[in-house]
Every structure is written in C-alpha cells, then in structure tokens.
Amino acid sequence: MSVPMLLTPLEAQTLDEDMENCAAYVDAAAAIVHNNYASNELLDEQIQSASVCKPILRTFNVRLQSPLAEEEQLALTGDAKALGEWQLGRSVTLQRVDDLNWHTTVLLHACRRLQYRYFVYVQDALGHKQIRRWETSFKPRQLGPCADDCSEQLPDNFGVVSAGAETQVHRGWLTQEAVVQLKFNGEKMFQVHDIEQFDPQHIQLKVVPVEATTGLQVEVSKQRYGSSQLQQQPAHGVNYTKSDVVIFHITLPLTGGRQSFRLECYSLQNELIGSARLSTEQLQGSEGLLQLAIKSEKEPEVVIARLRLPYVVVQPYNLSSLDFRNTYAHYWPKSWPNLDVGHRGNGKSYIADAPEERENTIASFLSAHHYLADMIELDVHLTADGIPVIYHDFGLRTARQGKVIERAEQLEYVLIKDVSYEQLKRLRIFAVIEGKVVEYPSHNAEPRAEHRIFPRLVEVLEQLPRSLGIDVEIKWPQGKEGGGVEAEQTIDKNFFADRVLQTVIGHGCGRPLIFSSFDADMCTMLRFKQNLFPVMFLTMGQTKKWQPFSDLRTRTFAAAINNAQAFELAGTAPHAEDFLGEEGAQMLEQARAQGQIAVIWGDDCNSKERVKYFTDIGATATCYDRTNLYINKDKQRAFFNSTALLAEFEAQCPV
Numbered sequence: 001m002s003v004p005m006l007l008t009p010l011e012a013q014t015l016d017e018d019m020e021n022c023a024a025y026v027d028a029a030a031a032i033v034h035n036n037y038a039s040n041e042l043l044d045e046q047i048q049s050a051s052v053c054k055p056i057l058r059t060f061n062v063r064l065q066s067p068l069a070e071e072e073q074l075a076l077t078g079d080a081k082a083l084g085e086w087q088l089g090r091s092v093t094l095q096r097v098d099d100l101n102w103h104t105t106v107l108l109h110a111c112r113r114l115q116y117r118y119f120v121y122v123q124d125a126l127g128h129k130q131i132r133r134w135e136t137s138f139k140p141r142q143l144g145p146c147a148d149d150c151s152e153q154l155p156d157n158f159g160v161v162s163a164g165a166e167t168q169v170h171r172g173w174l175t176q177e178a179v180v181q182l183k184f185n186g187e188k189m190f191q192v193h194d195i196e197q198f199d200p201q202h203i204q205l206k207v208v209p210v211e212a213t214t215g216l217q218v219e220v221s222k223q224r225y226g227s228s229q230l231q232q233q234p235a236h237g238v239n240y241t242k243s244d245v246v247i248f249h250i251t252l253p254l255t256g257g258r259q260s261f262r263l264e265c266y267s268l269q270n271e272l273i274g275s276a277r278l279s280t281e282q283l284q285g286s287e288g289l290l291q292l293a294i295k296s297e298k299e300p301e302v303v304i305a306r307l308r309l310p311y312v313v314v315q316p317y318n319l320s321s322l323d324f325r326n327t328y329a330h331y332w333p334k335s336w337p338n339l340d341v342g343h344r345g346n347g348k349s350y351i352a353d354a355p356e357e358r359e360n361t362i363a364s365f366l367s368a369h370h371y372l373a374d375m376i377e378l379d380v381h382l383t384a385d386g387i388p389v390i391y392h393d394f395g396l397r398t399a400r401q402g403k404v405i406e407r408a409e410q411l412e413y414v415l416i417k418d419v420s421y422e423q424l425k426r427l428r429i430f431a432v433i434e435g436k437v438v439e440y441p442s443h444n445a446e447p448r449a450e451h452r453i454f455p456r457l458v459e460v461l462e463q464l465p466r467s468l469g470i471d472v473e474i475k476w477p478q479g480k481e482g483g484g485v486e487a488e489q490t491i492d493k494n495f496f497a498d499r500v501l502q503t504v505i506g507h508g509c510g511r512p513l514i515f516s517s518f519d520a521d522m523c524t525m526l527r528f529k530q531n532l533f534p535v536m537f538l539t540m541g542q543t544k545k546w547q548p549f550s551d552l553r554t555r556t557f558a559a560a561i562n563n564a565q566a567f568e569l570a571g572t573a574p575h576a577e578d579f580l581g582e583e584g585a586q587m588l589e590q591a592r593a594q595g596q597i598a599v600i601w602g603d604d605c606n607s608k609e610r611v612k613y614f615t616d617i618g619a620t621a622t623c624y625d626r627t628n629l630y631i632n633k634d635k636q637r638a639f640f641n642s643t644a645l646l647a648e649f650e651a652q653c654p655v
Contacts, residue, residue: 053111058143060094060104061155062118065167067099071122071214072132074102074158077324078116078140082106086323088129088175091119101155110150115140117324118158119172124215124253131172136327137161170330170568171230173531174316177215177253180283181524182207182263182290183310184246185552191306197296198273198304204266206237207248211260215253218261222246223553223562226594230566236270245552245559247566252280254316263307265294272297274304286493287312287521312521315494317529319502326651327531330570332597332620339621339639340611340631341471341599342368342376344392347625350431355626358440360390362463363450371627374639375469375512377601380457382496387421388457388503394477394487397430405439408432417491424454457500461507466649467641469512471573471599471623473538474500474526476519479550497525505532509652512640516573516599520553524567532652534570536599537563541578561591571597573623576604576614585617592618599623606630 060076068074077084077091083106084090094102108114118141119134135141141161143153159169190200207218219230222238223245230249240246252259260279267273276292287310294305345364346355357364365376379392395415399405411430419427425443432438446452450463457472464470476493477486504513515526516538526535537553539560540546548555553563560572571591579587579600591598597620604610605624611631614622624630640646 053109055107056110056146056150057105058108058114058146058150059153060106060116061153062094062102062158063155064100064102064158068120072120073123074118075121075129076104076116076118078114078143079325080108080112080114082108083114083116086325088121088131088323091121091129094118111145113145114143116143117141118156119324121172122215122217124176124255125213126253126255128176128215128253128255130177130215130251130253131175133169134172134324135159135161135168136170136330137165137168138326138331140326168330170327171528173322174314174528176255176316177251178316179314179524179528180250180252180280181312181314181521182248182250183312183521184240184244185310185520186550187242187552189308191308193304193306198265198294200305201241202268203240203273204234204237204268204270205240205246205248206233206264206266207250208262208264209259210262213253213256213259215251216256216259217251219249219251220246221249221566223559223566225558225562225590226565228562228566236266237264239268243552245562263292263294263309265305276307278309283311283313285313286315286495312524313494314525314528317498317501319498320505321654322531328649328652329527329531329534330568330595332534332570336620337639338615338619339374339469340372340627340635341469341601341621341623342371342373342627343601343623343625344378345376346371346627350433352434355628358451358453360392360455361451361453362455362460363448365460365464365468366450368627369465369468369638371631372635372638373468373627373631375471375621376464377471377473377516377623378460379473379475380500381416381475382491382499383416383421383424384418385420386495386499388500389416389421389424389454390457390460391416391454392475394475396427397432398427399430401428405430405437408437411437415487417489421454421456429453457503458507461504466511466646467638469514469640470508472500472504472508472513472515474515474517474519474522476517476522478518478554481548481550493522493525497522497529501526501530505530509654510649511646511652512649514570518549518554520551520563523563523569527567527569534597536571536573536597537569538573538601539575541575543575543577545577557587558590561594561596564596565594569596571599571620573599573601576600576602576610579614579617579619580604588618597621608632 074094075091077086094104097103117135120132121129123129159167192198209216220233220238221228221230258281263276265273274294274296276294290309292307292309293303296302296304344359346357346367349359357367360378368376378390380388381391395413397411398414399411428442429440443452443454477489479485513533515533515535517523518538523535523537537560539554541557553559557574557578564572588598599621600614600619601623605622608630611622
C-alpha cells in the first residue's frame with residue numbers, strides 16, 4: 001500500500017488584503033480579539049476610531065541565541081494576510097543583520113492587534129520550505145495596535161515569547177520532505193569476518209551523503225540520559241558499542257530523486273576502517289531491513305563485516321491542513337493533578353469477574369466517565385479497507401455461523417487487518433476464560449448500539465463528551481527478543497498513521513487527546529507528521545510478565561525517556577512493575593527533569609492502594625481497570641469537566 005503525496009507550493013502574499021473597507025476591518029479586529037483573548041474586554045482606544053485604521057509599516061526585530069546554519073533562514077507568520085495567515089508558503093522572510101539579529105518590515109494596519117510566531121526554515125531546490133524549528137509557546141506572540149507614530153518595538157528573543165518565560169522551540173512537522181531513520185537499536189546487528197580488522201565493540205559510525213543536496217540533512221541521536229537530542233555528527237562519527245542505541249535521522253526533500261549515502265566506520269583512533277554504500281532505492285515501503293556489506297578501506301574488494309540495519313521512512317501527512325496557529329504537542333501544564341485514566345474504558349472484560357460493559361466499547365468509555373475518570377485509553381487497529389476500529393488484540397477467535405463450539409481448538413484466529421469492516425461486524429466472537437469457551441454477541445447481534453464491539457474511531461470521537469480525555473493507542477506488532485513477532489502486519493505504516501490522523505484531526509479536536517504506541521517508530525511518525533497532539537512512548541520496561549521486545553528502546557524506563565527526548569515526544573507510558581521498588585519516585589523525577597510526562601499502566605495499578613501509591617510518587621496519570629471500584633471516593637468531578645479548561649482546547653479545531 002502506498003501514500004499519495006501532494007506537492008503544491010503556496011503562492012506568497014505580502015500585502016494585507018483584509019482591508020478594503022476600514023470599518024469592516026475594525027469590526028473584524030474586534031471580533032478576533034474577543035474570540036481569541038477573552039481577557040481583553042475592550043480594544044485599545046486607537047481601534048475605536050476608523051481614522052487610525054490605515055496601512056503602516058510595522059517593524060519586526062528578533063535576536064537568536066545562536067547563529068543559523070548556512071542554508072537556514074528566519075521567517076515569521078501570523079494571523080494577518082500580510083503575515084501569511086499562519087501558512088508556511090505565504091510566510092515573511094526576515095533579513096539577516098548579523099549572525100544573531102534579523103529584521104523586516106511589513107505593511108500592516110495600525111488598528112489591528114496581531115498574533116505571530118517566528119520559525120527557521122530551509123528552502124529546497126524547487127523552493128519548498130522545510131520547517132527546521134519554530135516557536136511553540138501555547139499562545140502566540142502579540143503585537144498591539146498603534147497610533148500614527150508606531151515607535152519601533154523592542155527586539156524579540158527567538159523562542160521566548162514574554163519576559164521571564166522559558167524558551168519554547170521545537171522541530172517542525174514534515175511538509176515537502178521525508179525522514180529516513182537508520183536504527184542501531186538491537187543486538188547482534190553485525191556479522192564480523194575478521195575481528196582484528198573490525199571490532200563492533202570499538203567503532204565510530206557516520207552517515208555521509210555521496211552528493212550534497214539542498215535541504216538534505218543528516219543528524220544523529222546517541223541515546224543517553226539528558227543528551228539524546230538530535231545533533232550534527234562528529235567529524236569521525238559517533239561512538240557505538242553493543243547495547244547502545246544510535247539513530248541516524250536523515251531529512252530528504254521529496255523532489256530530490258535518488259540519494260546515495262556511505263556508512264563510514266572509524267576506529268577509536270579516528271582511522272577509517274571501512275564503509276558500506278546504501279541508497280534510497282533500497283528502501284522498500286515504510287520500514288524494512290537493509291543487508292549491508294562493510295568493505296575494507298585499505299582493500300576495497302574485501303568484506304570485513306556485514307550489517308543488518310533496520311530503517312523507517314516517515315512521509316509527510318497531507319490529508320488535512322496544518323499550520324502555525326497553535327500546537328498542543330507539549331501542552332501538559334505542571335499545575336494539572338495526577339489524572340485517572342480508564343483502561344479500555346472501565347477495564348478488561350474477557351476475564352473472570354469482568355465489568356458489565358465490554359471493554360473498548362462506547363458503553364465502557366461512558367461508564368468510566370460516569371465514575372469520574374479524567375481520560376480513557378483505547379486501542380486502534382485498521383481493517384483491510386482502511387477503517388480505524390477499536391479493539392485490543394491484533395485478532396480474534398471466531399467460528400463459522402451455526403458451528404457448535406465445545407473446545408478452544410475448534411476456533412480459528414482472524415487478524416483484524418485481514419478483514420473489511422463489514423466482515424468484522426458479522427464475525428462471531430469467542431474468548432477462553434479459565435479454560436472455558438465463552439461466546440459474546442457479535443457487533444451485528446448486539447441490539448444496544450453503545451455496547452457493540454468494534455466501534456469505529458470516528459464514532460467514539462463523536463459520541464464521547466469532550467470533557468472526557470482520550471489516550472489513542474496505535475496498535476502495531478512488535479518483534480520479540482527471542483525471535484518472531486506478535487502478529488503479522490501487511491498494512492503500510494505511513495498509510496496506517498495517516499488514516500488515524502485524518503480521523504482524529506477531523507473529529508477529535510477541541511478535547512484533551514494524546515497518542516501512544518508500543519512501537520517507537522510509530523511514535524516518531526506521529527510526532528513528525530503533525531503538530532496538534534502530544535505523543536507518548538508506551539513501554540513494558542523490565543518485566544517478568546512477558547517476553548521482552550527486540551527494540552532496545554522498549555526494554556527500560558531509562559531507554560524510553562531517552563527516546564522521548566531524542567524525538568521530542570511529550571513523554572512515556574511505562575509499565576507499573578518498574579516503579580514498585582524504592583526507586584520509583586526517583587525514576588519519575590528523572591522524567592520530569594527532562595520535561596516529560598509519565599502515564600503509568602498495568603495490572604499492578606488495580607487497587608485503591610496502588611492508585612494512591614502511584615499518585616504519591618509523582619505519576620502524571622495512572623491507567624487502571626475498574627474506575628468504579630478504585631477511584632478516590634472523595635473525588636467530586638473529572639478534571640476536564642470545566643468550561644475554562646475545555647476552552648483552552650478549542651483552538652485545536654480548524655478555522
């Protein structure tokens with residue numbers, strides 16, 4: 001399966017065309033201020049008179065904390081047409097004054113109160129802009145109206161929206177470029193032919209483009225606590241040894257054609273030992289495994305080692321419009337309390353002593369809401385015809401109509417990705433509980449709509465109250481440490497992510513919503529495809545309950561924190577088992593120190609005492625079964641059941 005890509009550069013505009021009628025403009029300005037800033041009950045006196053509502057050059061000066069790279073430019077965009085109305089293609093480029101200072105003037109109307117943001121971009125050979133970094137404060141900058149004499153305002157500091165505020169700058173979302181990640185994230189990746197010539201325990205790695213291309217950039221993350229951010233490569237590569245996680249992050253213009261690279265391997269003495277060639281033509285689909293031959297630098301025909309190198313390709317999302325107007329990707333205020341999250345609604349149901357409502361149904365979600373859960377967690381799959389549906393497992397036990405089932409061996413297992421939504425609704429549903437086969441109503445056999453299994457994601461988003469937050473877990477099968485995978489997956493990963501994003505952006509705005517996944521690459525995709533919703537990395541950590549996954553990033557809480565920092569995720573969703581010891585509170589403090597949230601989940605959360613314990617040690621939220629049994633009985637209301645809080649999420653929705 002493939003994802004279509006839309007390559008349509010937007011025409012630049014520099015004149016504010018809103019103002020053919022001055023009086024109408026004043027009314028519009030007043031409406032904008034009223035809608036976006038409720039605290040500004042009255043406009044400045046200058047706005048009251050249409051006589052001052054005339055075009056005037058407004059000055060924008062900004063100072064950087066460090067110089068830009070040679071090909072980088074600084075631009076601004078805002079809510080006026082002359083500022084591009086938050087659109088990348090119509091933004092205003094500033095002029096370089098010196099290494100740190102940039103400047104421009106824009107013809108704007110004096111009566112207008114403006115919102116704007118700065119960002120750093122690179123322009124590829126065809127003129128398409130890539131967003132390298134942008135200001136991500138929750139509220140944009142403001143520029144007030146002025147009278148005839150608009151004195152020059154003080155210089156802005158890039159990333160600092162107001163005096164005393166923290167710097168808030170993050171990477172942009174993909175627009176006309178893709179990302180390729182080469183992942184040193186497993187064990188036994190090298191097959192060495194001669195340990196004397198090539199020792200994978202003592203090497204330095206570097207990825208070098210064969211030809212320079214405008215807009216092409218190679219960065220690297222060596223994942224270590226507090227220093228996992230993507231950065232430029234050292235001259236002789238980054239140190240690598242077994243059990244290290246090193247991710248090469250390659251940004252490629254979509255119009256760049258075939259690109260070739262050389263993976264260089266250096267000794268610790270900075271001597272080039274050998275190298276391997278790879279090209280974008282070898283990348284089949286959204287993810288895969290490259291088989292590379294590392295050849296000696298001294299004897300180019302001699303293979304000194306072979307490498308099995310996994311990769312992932314992140315394509316831009318283009319099914320909905322995204323802009324600079326706002327972002328909630330890191331919006332989780334420190335003032336929020338520990339939240340209660342209903343696991344699959346009001347808890348697991350294919351077990352003994354299950355709740356009345358089946359898990360992952362609208363009825364179960366509403367039950368959790370009734371018992372004052374702040375959020376619910378749900379699990380999303382894609383059917384064969386591309387419909388996002390809610391169900392936990394990758395497949396289900398079923399049997400043909402009319403067949404009498406007495407033993408589990410008589411059941412067949414069907415993967416959700418192999419059947420259409422209409423077929424899924426007709427399937428009989430079975431579970432094996434304490435050795436006994438139990439049949440449940442199929443979707444079509446359940447007369448109560450809210451209790452039907454396999455609700456579509458769009459139905460859930462439309463029917464749940466906005467005061468109930470949602471953790472949307474994207475289900476993607478993982479490779480196991482001992483070999484094999486959780487389940488087969490043949491749907492393209494970019495296509496999967498895009499279909500879920502299209503549904504959430506179209507129907508899930510205006511409410512607290514966060515994405516999560518056990519798949520580190522799916523988290524990376526969701527992070528770089530959009531700028532509206534936060535993403536957290538869901539992990540099992542060091543557990544005795546299941547076989548570990550093959551990706552080293554999933555093995556420990558520390559590794560999860562590092563990966564979240566590397567790709568600017570909101571945080572992690574670690575397994576409760578990791579935090580039952582004496583160091584639980586200290587571990588959570590390590591996440592907070594990196595500005596990350598940590599939503600704890602697992603069966604070890606399922607008691608009143610454990611819910612209180614995880615709250616006490618500093619979990620951002622606790623995800624557990626049976627909200628009706630374990631939630632604090634003194635709780636008066638769900639946290640998001642607040643008009644003021646919900647108003648903060650309204651700006652997510654398209655204008």
